[in-house]
Amino acid sequence: MRRVLLALLVAIALALPAMAAAPELRVGSKKFTESVILGEIAVRLAVDAGARATHRRELGGTRILWQALKAGEIDLYVEYSGTLVQEILGGRVAADDAALAAALAAEGIGMTRPLGFNNTYAIAVMPATAERLGARAISDLIRHPALRIRFSEEFLNRADGWPALRARYGLPQADVRGLDHDLAYRGLAAGDIDAIDVYTTDAEIAYYGLRVLADDRGHFPHYGALVVYRLDLRDRAPGVVSALDRLAGRIDETTMARLNAKAKIERVAEARIAADFVAASFRIRAEITEQELVRRLWERTLEHLGLVAVSLAAAIIVAIPLGILAARLARLGQAILAVVGVVQTVPSLALLVFMIPVFGIGAGPAIVALFLYSLLPIVRNTHAGITDVPGPLAESAQAMGLSPRARLRLVELPIASRAILAGIKTSAVINVGTATLGALIGAGGYGQPILTGIRLDDTALILEGAVPAALLALIVQGAFDAAERRLVPRGLRLAAER
Amino acid sequence: MTAMFALKDAAKSFAGKTALAPITLAIAPGRTTALIGPSGCGKSTLLRLLIGLVEPDEGEVRFDGTAVDRASAPRLRRRMGYVIQDGGLFPHLTARANAALMARHLGWPRAAIEERIAALAALTRLPRDILDRYPAEISGGQRQRVSLMRALMLDPEVLLLDEPLGALDPIVRYELQTDLRDIFRSLEKTVVLVTHDIGEAGYFADTLVLLRDGRIVQEGTLADLVHRPVEPFVERFVTAQRGLADVIAQVS
Numbered sequence: 001m002r003r004v005l006l007a008l009l010v011a012i013a014l015a016l017p018a019m020a021a022a023p024e025l026r027v028g029s030k031k032f033t034e035s036v037i038l039g040e041i042a043v044r045l046a047v048d049a050g051a052r053a054t055h056r057r058e059l060g061g062t063r064i065l066w067q068a069l070k071a072g073e074i075d076l077y078v079e080y081s082g083t084l085v086q087e088i089l090g091g092r093v094a095a096d097d098a099a100l101a102a103a104l105a106a107e108g109i110g111m112t113r114p115l116g117f118n119n120t121y122a123i124a125v126m127p128a129t130a131e132r133l134g135a136r137a138i139s140d141l142i143r144h145p146a147l148r149i150r151f152s153e154e155f156l157n158r159a160d161g162w163p164a165l166r167a168r169y170g171l172p173q174a175d176v177r178g179l180d181h182d183l184a185y186r187g188l189a190a191g192d193i194d195a196i197d198v199y200t201t202d203a204e205i206a207y208y209g210l211r212v213l214a215d216d217r218g219h220f221p222h223y224g225a226l227v228v229y230r231l232d233l234r235d236r237a238p239g240v241v242s243a244l245d246r247l248a249g250r251i252d253e254t255t256m257a258r259l260n261a262k263a264k265i266e267r268v269a270e271a272r273i274a275a276d277f278v279a280a281s282f283r284i285r286a287e288i289t290e291q292e293l294v295r296r297l298w299e300r301t302l303e304h305l306g307l308v309a310v311s312l313a314a315a316i317i318v319a320i321p322l323g324i325l326a327a328r329l330a331r332l333g334q335a336i337l338a339v340v341g342v343v344q345t346v347p348s349l350a351l352l353v354f355m356i357p358v359f360g361i362g363a364g365p366a367i368v369a370l371f372l373y374s375l376l377p378i379v380r381n382t383h384a385g386i387t388d389v390p391g392p393l394a395e396s397a398q399a400m401g402l403s404p405r406a407r408l409r410l411v412e413l414p415i416a417s418r419a420i421l422a423g424i425k426t427s428a429v430i431n432v433g434t435a436t437l438g439a440l441i442g443a444g445g446y447g448q449p450i451l452t453g454i455r456l457d458d459t460a461l462i463l464e465g466a467v468p469a470a471l472l473a474l475i476v477q478g479a480f481d482a483a484e485r486r487l488v489p490r491g492l493r494l495a496a497e498r
Numbered sequence: 499m500t501a502m503f504a505l506k507d508a509a510k511s512f513a514g515k516t517a518l519a520p521i522t523l524a525i526a527p528g529r530t531t532a533l534i535g536p537s538g539c540g541k542s543t544l545l546r547l548l549i550g551l552v553e554p555d556e557g558e559v560r561f562d563g564t565a566v567d568r569a570s571a572p573r574l575r576r577r578m579g580y581v582i583q584d585g586g587l588f589p590h591l592t593a594r595a596n597a598a599l600m601a602r603h604l605g606w607p608r609a610a611i612e613e614r615i616a617a618l619a620a621l622t623r624l625p626r627d628i629l630d631r632y633p634a635e636i637s638g639g640q641r642q643r644v645s646l647m648r649a650l651m652l653d654p655e656v657l658l659l660d661e662p663l664g665a666l667d668p669i670v671r672y673e674l675q676t677d678l679r680d681i682f683r684s685l686e687k688t689v690v691l692v693t694h695d696i697g698e699a700g701y702f703a704d705t706l707v708l709l710r711d712g713r714i715v716q717e718g719t720l721a722d723l724v725h726r727p728v729e730p731f732v733e734r735f736v737t738a739q740r741g742l743a744d745v746i747a748q749v750s
């Protein structure tokens with residue numbers, strides 16, 4: 001048992017290079033395809049500029065990326081100007097590049113010039129419709145009140161979506177309803193619908209050859225992509241900063257939509273798309289290696305086992321004494337049970353974000369979060385197991401003259417062993433499932449293929465994570481059942497059968 | 499002769515309800531004393547007071563001259579053996595390990611433990627093959643024998659038994675009564691025993707202490723209680739326990 005644990009720890013140490021301090025440059029990306037492709041492109045440029053760059057791909061979202069950047073866990077990633085202004089700086093700055101750069105510099109962050117494309121809301125129609133209506137811009141729609149328009153629910157309802165757009169342009173259409181985004185594309189292609197909302201770099205724009213209407217009254221906020229990086233990079237790797245600046249103005253909406261379509265529709269790997277792009281645009285030749293399934297699975301398994309083993313072991317070490325304490329001191333016990341109960345209700349993404357400033361990204365914060373989530377079942381079962389020791393037995397132990405400590409070791413813990421083990425088993429099985437969320441923060445594991453699979457709508461990839469995770473949960477359950485047979489004293493099992 | 503146990507105005511109540519009114523009682527060494535009385539009268543509470551499982555609200559309890567309190571109790575308990583109704587055996591330990599638990603904890607040599615267990619098994623007439631079974635695998639009577647072995651392991655000066663035969667069927671109970679009395683006689687220990695059954699009390703004990711609602715009603719020999727009851731309750735308590743003779747008289 002102990003040897004297995006040791007082997008696991010070694011495996012984790014090997015599998016998680018993030019835990020070792022490697023003096024290299026780390027590029028981050030968000031968990032949607034465009035961000036991953038741009039991350040890969042940034043890696044190619046950085047490598048070409050002489051850096052050793054790795055890609056922490058598909059991290060949870062804006063908050064996680066930004067925190068990771070500020071904490072130095074990553075050195076750069078691609079962000080959108082609108083997101084920086086609204087979400088990160090809270091609308092404190094004017095939306096022009098100079099003001100934005102100054103505000104970021106105050107936070108220790110630099111930015112490149114815009115890459116070229118603007119990923120924002122837009123209205124799209126089929127080319128034939130555009131011809132028929134003579135429409136090139138949104139204001140051209142004012143003359144066609146009978147159009148059938150379908151919007152995503154979000155766009156239909158958010159304040160800066162349809163209500164504001166209609167007011168701004170004075171659009172007269174009455175047949176405007178909500179529809180699922182994927183269905184909207186198909187309806188548009190089939191001619192059942194005349195206009196829909198899109199993101200300007202959606203892969204489907206290229207796929208269906210849609211015509212995007214110009215926002216001629218400048219209604220939609222600007223979401224221009226640019227690279228944000230830690231200012232210390234200018235000293236550490238000045239070559240990389242100027243290499244990234246070469247991207248300025250090189251990717252327009254059509255190009256980005258085409259790259260997105262390659263990934264989402266043609267299912268080409270992001271690394272390959274990025275390599276082809278830098279080869280064509282900058283004459284940079286790049287070697288890319290794709291891992292085969294078995295090796296990929298093996299690495300994911302090691303990462304996942306590492307997350308589970310370390311967090312569960314720590315939880316066992318902490319939770320059993322806490323449970324004992326709770327059983328001994330009734331008042332404090334209620335407080336302990338309440339606290340570990342509340343921890344359980346903190347949403348996992350929120351917990352992960354809270355921990356970035358302290359534990360960075362990667363396996364560290366994931367392990368801490370899993371540790372916290374694993375406490376409750378063990379604490380509660382230890383507490384219950386000890387308080388449920390039958391009164392006559394507790395009294396007999398006391399009457400023998402055993403000290404409280406000896407009573408705990410010789411009588412109470414053995415009698416509670418079944419309940420404690422059941423608590424650990426519950427924690428372990430939940431832990432295996434929850435550990436898939438670790439991928440959101442760059443911890444890898446079976447969550448990684450699940451995350452990528454969801455992003456690419458690739459069921460096979462989702463199963464590549466979900467099936468091993470389910471199998472692992474079953475194996476863990478089986479292992480604990482076997483352990484129960486060995487660890488729970490035989491006399492107790494006999495007593496339970498009677 | 500100094501008393502083994504001396505209670506002086508010892509009282510105990512639980513949540514405002516009196517379990518024992520102030521009680522003064524001396525328990526003689528080397529003799530068997532039986533605590534009897536109706537259910538809820540405070541017999542078990544009195545016994546727990548003696549071994550320090552319950553602390554008196556007022557008054558004091560002395561064992562061999564030393565006050566029994568939170569500090570002294572753990573040490574004093576090693577000089578007492580305690581047996582409860584269904585044995586209180588630890589389910590995770592074999593009969594042997596139950597009996598040996600305290601000696602092992604105190605670091606006795608293995609051989610000494612084995613020797614003592616063999617002697618106690620003979621004394622309590624426990625078949626040797628029972629020793630390696632778990633409590634769940636042996637009968638109620640055998641459990642009580644193991645429990646007695648455990649209580650006697652450290653050769654205590656005092657044995658405290660709370661309805662040791664209460665859960666046994668009449669035949670096993672009869673057998674154990676005989677064995678127990680032989681053991682008490684041969685060991686010459688101070689024994690305090692709780693029972694509902696006045697016949698059983700008379701069979702074992704030199705002195706009977708009859709309690710009612712937390713008070714001592716009468717203390718004396720069985721003959722005292724039968725022939726010289728101090729109040730009508732004593733008479734009722736004695737006669738309420740129908741003897742076999744009455745039953746036979748009724749059916750014939």
Ligand SMILES: Nc1ncnc2c1ncn2[C@@H]1O[C@H](COP(=O)(O)OP(=O)(O)OP(=O)(O)O)[C@@H](O)[C@H]1O
Pocket residue numbers: 512513516517536537538539540541542543544694
């Ligand atoms: N731990 C406790 N908490 C509250 N009340 C208690 C406790 N122990 C005993 N009592 C109460 O004190 C009184 C005396 O109880 P005790 O167990 O000493 O009676 P007993 O004579 O042994 O009865 P029985 O013959 O039924 O075992 C009862 O009213 C009982 O309910």
Ligand SMILES: [Mg+2]
Pocket residue numbers: 541542543660
């Ligand atoms: Mg009782």
